[in-house]
Amino acid sequence: MSGALAVAGLRVVRGSKEILRGVDLRVEAGEICALMGASGAGKSTVLRSVAALQPFSGGSIDVDGFALRPGPVPRESKLKGLRRKVGMVFQAHALFEHLTALENVTLAPVHALGWTREKAKAAAIALLEELGVAHRASAYPRELSGGEAQRVAIARALAPDPLMLLMDEPTSALDPARRGALGETLRELVGQGRGLLVSTHDVDFARAFADRVGILSEGTMVEQGPAADVLNRPAHAATRELLRGPESPAEAG
């Protein structure tokens, strides 16, 4: 079975700076892949390239048969196929502030997919229920807690029923209990046959919930494999550095 997502030799050059230097990455349907690395390693750049939010200079990206080529980002009208297959949850969730939680979720099905309002609403309520925030359906984003807003953002990204879900640092604003709950939710999502690519520098989260882990360092994928192997028997210095934890006072000096 071909991967849900296949990234090969991905290079991103901005000005004189080479942000990604040939990254290879596969994510299968039904698995969570954690993309790890220090801040500035290029995690977000990989996600944004896959979501066609920014151009890349070399290599290729294939999402379930939809291929992206190097060069300028194609017009949105040429990306319809990709948009159906890839959903994205942004780090600061980026909900539409003028719409309720429910309206945030129904917007794309109604306007991009042409569903009737009734169908979109029924699907949205089911999603919000699945994510445990159905009671907040009529709340505006500014009235939601960080955890609630994130779940609404996940529901919004899932509404078009994408095969791949990209999540940028989903644990950064959550306390440990909520990270666990989020991890359980993500496991349920891959249980439905989706593939998840999650950027994070949270080692405990990756160890607990990821199937596979890729370690990015200075634009290069230095290590990739089953989560237990990579995190328990790190082969690369960058991985060991990451596992020691950047916040450790001994390392800070």
Place this chain on the structure above:
Amino acid sequence: MGTMTHRLARVLCAAPLLLVVFTRLASAQAQRPPFRWGGDAEGGAPFVEADPADPSRVRGFDVEIAEMIARGLGREPRFVQVAWASIEQSVERGDFEVGMSGLEDRPQLRARHAVSIPYYEFQEVLAVRPADRGRFRRLSDLAGRRVATLGATLAYQMLVDEQARSGLVPVSYDDDVHPYSDLVAGRVDAVLLDNIIAERSLRRTGGFVIQPEPAATGHYVAVFARANAALRDSADAVLRARMADGSLERTFRRWNVWSDAQGDFFRRTLAEAPRRDTAAAPASGRALRTYLPALARAAGITLVLSCLAMALAVSVGILVAAGRVYGHPVVRALLTVYVEVMRGTPVLLQLFVIYYGLSGVVRLPAFVAAVLGLGLNYAAYESEIYRAALEAIPRAQLEAGRTLGLSEGQILRLVRGPQALRLALAPMTNDFVALLKDSSLVSVITVVELTKQTAIYATNVGSWVVPGILCSLVYLAFSLPLSRFARSLERRWSLA
């Protein structure tokens, strides 16, 4: 021979005495304050104009008459520049002792101020385009037609009276040049003004004819503060003396405004005994009732004009903002130039350019020019509000829209636009309040809106107190609810 010697001796003896007397007189004159008189040099020749040889000095028949009065009173004349429509208010405030600038003798003037004897008799004459010479002979021929004149004059009052009778449309100007150019341009069908002004415009620009039959006769007078009747009486004595000794006639001849009829007028005036003014102040209650409908109509014009101009400003502003955010670099540069020019030059100038400057290309009705001028000016400000609002929407929301499969147009319409509109609504409402007040500027292109109508009313009743309060109340009635609306929107839609 003997008597001659004797006389000479007497003269020689008297000379030192005379010298003392003259010196005394001279020093007394030097110590007396200058005779301050007010006039409007913008009114131009032959009344008062800046001297082409020395623009710091003025000349004209009113200047010469003011000087005659000053000398007759043993004082030095000193000219004070004042806007023509403000002469009466200024003389009552004490800015100067006498106002003279082709001021017309009217009952209201006599009721409120001390007024000199008339020193010149003029005719209100009708100017029309040559083609209309046959059909527009007198005011009653102009039913339903636009007839121009200077605001707050006898002629304007005549037009308003005629409006009640025949439905003629009075058009009020702030100057006496544009009524004639607009007559030639076809914006108005006739001009009613003093024969002196009409003949001057005929010489300068031409293109029209003056109907021979005068519509009315009027007189120029000098106006003093109500409390200054004693000075007025002294000035009257001087004017009578100059009428009698031919000085006034020489002045009017020098300025080419003398006629035999003027001589008859002088003889009649001199034959009359000096009279006292006994007119009572006009009943201001009656004036209020007369003006309320006009004020209400003017308030309606202000409101409709402001709403239309704002609608134009919002539409053009949205297009300009969208062009500056999404457009090609060339489009962006052009729109930036538009915004900077509109914001960087006075709206008054823009109104003049649109109404008078473009009249060779497109002859816009005054109201349309007013809507265009205000609307296009405010569009520049609105576009900046919308641009800032569009750019205030977080980029991540726009990207979220893209990953959800929305098109750029849908993102603008469903995500960016609605939020930007909420951010823009409060500043937009504030701009609308500012526009309501700026709409008073369009009186320069003959639109009689609230402030202009108030000024006409105030000139007529001779006080700004009641008209000023009424006018302020109307503006506040428009703007206060809007300001409240803006504040409540801000509270409700503040994006945390």
